[in-house]
Amino acid sequence: MPIQISAALRTMPFEDAIERILLDAPTIQARISAMGTEIADLYRGHDLLVISVLKGSIIFMADLIRAINIPHEIDFMATSSYGAGSKSSGVVRILKDLNKSIEGRNVLIVEDIIDSGNTLDYLVRILQERQPASLRIVTLLDKPDRREVVMPVDWVGFSIPNDFVVGYGLDYNEIYRNLPYIGVLRPHVYSGVREDQTAELHKRKED
Ligand code: IMP
Ligand code: MG
16 A cells, blocks of 8 residues: 655655654764774675665665775665565565675675564575675664564664664655654654554565
8 A cells, every 4th residue: 555645744844854863973973984994804805795775775885885994896786575564574576686696705785774674584585595605784773672583683883762763864755865864753744644554654665
């Protein structure tokens, strides 16, 4: 069922839509710098392919790879959830696949946020079948309370409470990706969205 989005949402000023800033830009940058150093230390002297899962991770990816101060390649994938249900089924469709084989390569998946973990769990299975030398995961945000599958994550930027957050790549109905911080949406931004659709906000059709 498609989410009905009011035209007002598309033009609502940021200050009316955002309740509070959860993570400001300097806080995000400091954490990314630390993670980039750790990642570079781990892979130094080895081949590395960094994969961004579109679209939510693009801003994080752009900052993270500049903090990983060793030579590496990048590639992109896009996925979407199957079905119209309000629950993440764990079955994902590949909208855009990688450009090259990952066989024998050290792969690092870059995610924006891990919620139920179903999407990433499925993606990891698909990529493991392609026999990379290693497969690790870095996510900017983690909502551990909502996890439905056991998902070993190698680097977590920030563990956050179960609020719907936007900004720094993360969207609500494709809006707010360009905010330089991670913010919590005001409840009135959700009003007008039917009860049975609110659950779907936590599991977006296209990441
Ligand atoms: P899951 O881990 O399979 O449940 O889905 C994770 C995906 O849901 C993420 O990649 C995001 O696209 C989306 N998502 C989950 N929580 C949020 C949120 O708080 N804000 C924006 N997108 C979210
Ligand atoms: Mg995503």
